Amino acid sequence: EQPTDHSSAVSVDRLGESRAKNANAFLLRGRGEKPYKLLTRIRSHSDMSVYLKPVFWRRTEGGRSPVGDHVDGEWTQDEREVFGALQGQASSINQRVNNLIDTGGEEGGGVELRVLRFMAIRNHEFTPQRTVENADGFVYPKLSPLLERESQSGGGELSQVLRSLEDRRLLFGEFVLRQHACRNCSSAFLNFEGMCPHCGSANIDTDDLVHHFRCAFTGALDEYKEEEGKLVCPKCDRALKQIGVDYDKPSVVHTCSRCSEQFQDPEVQSTCYRCEHTNPPDRQVERQIKEYEVTALGEETAMYGLSDSLLSILERESRVLDYATFQLIVESEAARIERYERSMSSLLLVRVTGLKDLRMELGDRSQEVIEEIATAFDNTLRSSDYLSSRDESLYMFLLTETNQSGARRAGERLENNIESVLSQNLQRPPKLDIAVQPVYADVDLDNLSEQFLNRHPGEPAVADER
Numbered sequence: 200e201q202p203t204d205h206s207s208a209v210s211v212d213r214l215g216e217s218r219a220k221n222a223n224a225f226l227l228r229g230r231g232e233k234p235y236k237l238l239t240r241i242r243s244h245s246d247m248s249v250y251l252k253p254v255f256w257r258r259t260e261g262g263r264s265p266v267g268d269h270v271d272g273e274w275t276q277d278e279r280e281v282f283g284a285l286q287g288q289a290s291s292i293n294q295r296v297n298n299l300i301d302t303g304g305e306e307g308g309g310v311e312l313r314v315l316r317f318m319a320i321r322n323h324e325f326t327p328q329r330t331v332e333n334a335d336g337f338v339y340p341k342l343s344p345l346l347e348r349e350s351q352s353g354g355g356e357l358s359q360v361l362r363s364l365e366d367r368r369l370l371f372g373e374f375v376l377r378q379h380a381c382r383n384c385s386s387a388f389l390n391f392e393g394m395c396p397h398c399g400s401a402n403i404d405t406d407d408l409v410h411h412f413r414c415a416f417t418g419a420l421d422e423y424k425e426e427e428g429k430l431v432c433p434k435c436d437r438a439l440k441q442i443g444v445d446y447d448k449p450s451v452v453h454t455c456s457r458c459s460e461q462f463q464d465p466e467v468q469s470t471c472y473r474c475e476h477t478n479p480p481d482r483q484v485e486r487q488i489k490e491y492e493v494t495a496l497g498e499e500t501a502m503y504g505l506s507d508s509l510l511s512i513l514e515r516e517s518r519v520l521d522y523a524t525f526q527l528i529v530e531s532e533a534a535r536i537e538r539y540e541r542s543m544s545s546l547l548l549v550r551v552t553g554l555k556d557l558r559m560e561l562g563d564r565s566q567e568v569i570e571e572i573a574t575a576f577d578n579t580l581r582s583s584d585y586l587s588s589r590d591e592s593l594y595m596f597l598l599t600e601t602n603q604s605g606a607r608r609a610g611e612r613l614e615n616n617i618e619s620v621l622s623q624n625l626q627r628p629p630k631l632d633i634a635v636q637p638v639y640a641d642v643d644l645d646n647l648s649e650q651f652l653n654r655h656p657g658e659p660a661v662a663d664e665r
Contacts, residue, residue, distance in 0.1 A: 220246065224253040224289040227266060234266040235344070242317075242344040250313065250345070251296045251320050253289040268328065268340040271321075295320045302502050312504065314345055314360050315369055319493045319501035326490040327375055334473050336378065336387030337488060361491055368522075368588070369497035372489035379469070380484045386473035391480065393465030395455035402456040403465060407448045413437060419452045419461070513573050513594075518586060525587030526644050529597055537640045545606035546642075547596035548651050549613065550632040568620060575616040579609055589648055597638070606635040 219225075225241055227234040234256055244250045256266050256273040267273055272288060274281040299316065318325060327337040339357060346357050364370040380387045392401045407420040409430070416434035423439070424431040430439040430446075439446045454461050470477045493501065513519050520528070532544050551572075576594070580586055585597040598606050610633040617631060634651055636642075 220248045222252065223286075223293060224255055224271075227254060227256045227270065230259060230264050232265065234264045235269070238266050238269060239344045243346075247313075247316065248296065248300060251292075251299075251317060253285075253292045255285050255289075265332065268338070269344050271341070292320060295322070299502060310346060310356075311360055311364060312501075314342060314357070315364055315493070315497055316501045317342065317345055318370070318491070319498055322493070324490050324492045327488050331388075334384070334386040334388065336380075358486075361489075364497070365489075365491065368494060369500055370491045371494050372487075372491050374487055375490050376488045378486055378488050379480065380486060381471035381474060381476060382478060382482060382484050383476040384471060384474040385484065386471050388472040389469045389483065390472060391467060391469050393453070394468050395453075395458060395460060396462055396464070396466045397460040398455060398458040399466075400455055400457040403453045404456060405451055405453050408450045408452045408463075409439075409446055410449050411435070411437075411439065411446050413445060417449075419454070420448075513576055513586070513588070518580065520585055520587045522587050522589060525585060525595065525597070528585055529638060529642060529644060532597065532599060533638050533640050533642050536638060542600050543602045544597065544599045544638040545601050545603050546636045546638060546647070547598055547606050547610050547613075548634045548636065548648070549594045549596070549610070550651065551594070552630045552632070571620045572617055575613060575620065578616065579613045593648060593652060595644070595648070603635050603637055610635060 227237055238254055241252070241254060242250050253271045256264070256270045258264070258267065258273050258275060260275060271292065272281075272285045274285060299320065321341065325339050325342055327339055329336065330338045332338070335358065339361070342357060342361075346360070361370060361372070365372045378387055379389060381389060393403060394401050395403055408417060409420050409423055410417045411432045411434070414432060414435040414437070416432055418433065420430075422433050424433065426438065431437070432439065442448065450463060452461055452463055453465050467480055468477050469480050469483055529546070536542060536544060576586070579596065581598075583599045585599075586594065587597075588594045596606075596609070598609060601609070614631050614633060632651075636647060
């Protein structure tokens with residue numbers, strides 16, 4: 200039934216109209232595939248005031264639809280109290296959407312920004328759910344409708360987007376399961392078969408291998424005769440009494456029905472149900488499936504775009520290392536210092552707080568100021584130093600051949616340079632919290648970072664006593 204001009208319903212063909220943009224939520228009805236198709240139309244809309252909007256499903260008693268896993272909530276006609284709770288949930292989501300629009304968040308930005316913004320607005324963990332409905336073998340509830348092709352082809356586009364966002368430290372991923380997928384089409388539905396290593400046939404029979412202690416004969420179970428309910432050894436004709444007493448079953452033996460060869464280790468092959476390509480298991484794709492949540496940098500990027508955060512500018516303009524590489528370099532430097540005992544290097548930890556306030560106060564001019572902050576960071580680096588980051592707020596410098604006093608002076612220069620930039624532009628500039636630590640053997644960067652982030656700004660860092 201098509202909505203009329205006086206109806207409270209909105210056709211999916213009119214999502215660009217003001218009535219759709221100003222609605223508090225979209226309410227879906229029906230069962231089967233139809234509500235899900237309507238949801239994908241909403242989530243694939245170009246206007247973020249539409250695709251970020253809360254969507255609820257009114258299901259009929261006993262009615263089923265794949266849309267139930269992907270909406271923000273559901274209720275039946277009799278569940279009035281549930282509907283009231285959904286209204287409160289819609290209000291919370293809409294407030295975050297309005298904040299995004301009010302900060303000048305630009306439309307577009309590609310599918311990565313769409314997914315990131317949706318996750319930031321919903322503000323919870325997104326956990327994969329096993330399914331046989333697409334070739335990936337799993338689905339991310341609520342996220343999949345953002346990429347309509349994902350649910351149709353199972354091409355893994357959403358998984359690639361999530362991995363890309365994690366690589367850029369916009370999402371934090373936590374391991375859920377390990378999966379093998381077809382190296383040709385990425386399908387997770389593989390059939391593993393044992394093959395005859397001599398002729399390649401999968402038509403093989405498996406039998407226990409029986410070892411008779413008395414005469415040391417070892418053979419397949421079907422080689423032993425059976426008399427009066429007991430096995431009889433084909434070598435010595437003695438009846439076997441009890442397993443573990445005079446015989447055991449140390450292994451199994453396989454017999455090929457095609458070539459009659461016997462063997463203990465079949466050759467394992469895996470065949471894809473989707474494209475029918477066959478490969479050894481170790482040549483298929485192994486991937487980690489994770490649950491994801493948005494990082495502090497991801498929150499910032501969802502608001503202001505993928506290209507203009509402080510970290511993204513530093514990564515473009517400076518020698519910013521990924522965190523894992525930085526850890527290895529710090530460990531190598533610590534080992535060098537411990538071995539030669541002739542020098543000292545230091546870690547300079549810098550926490551920047553209040554960048555969101557800067558953007559709110561300066562608006563379009565904030566980009567220029569953030570670029571000046573990035574320049575101050577870059578000027579602190581010497582050619583022998585290294586810079587990395589945990590997220591948008593925590594930065595770590597490895598200052599080689601620099602004692603703690605020298606590192607503090609470098610931190611003071613950085614602080615003065617940034618304050619001179621910010622004091623000219625802001626009434627309340629972002630705050631810098633700085634700490635210095637010596638580089639020593641077995642330095643734990645993760646623990647050091649957590650201690651630094653959890654202390655109160657201005658509180659002295661916990662220095663190592665060694």
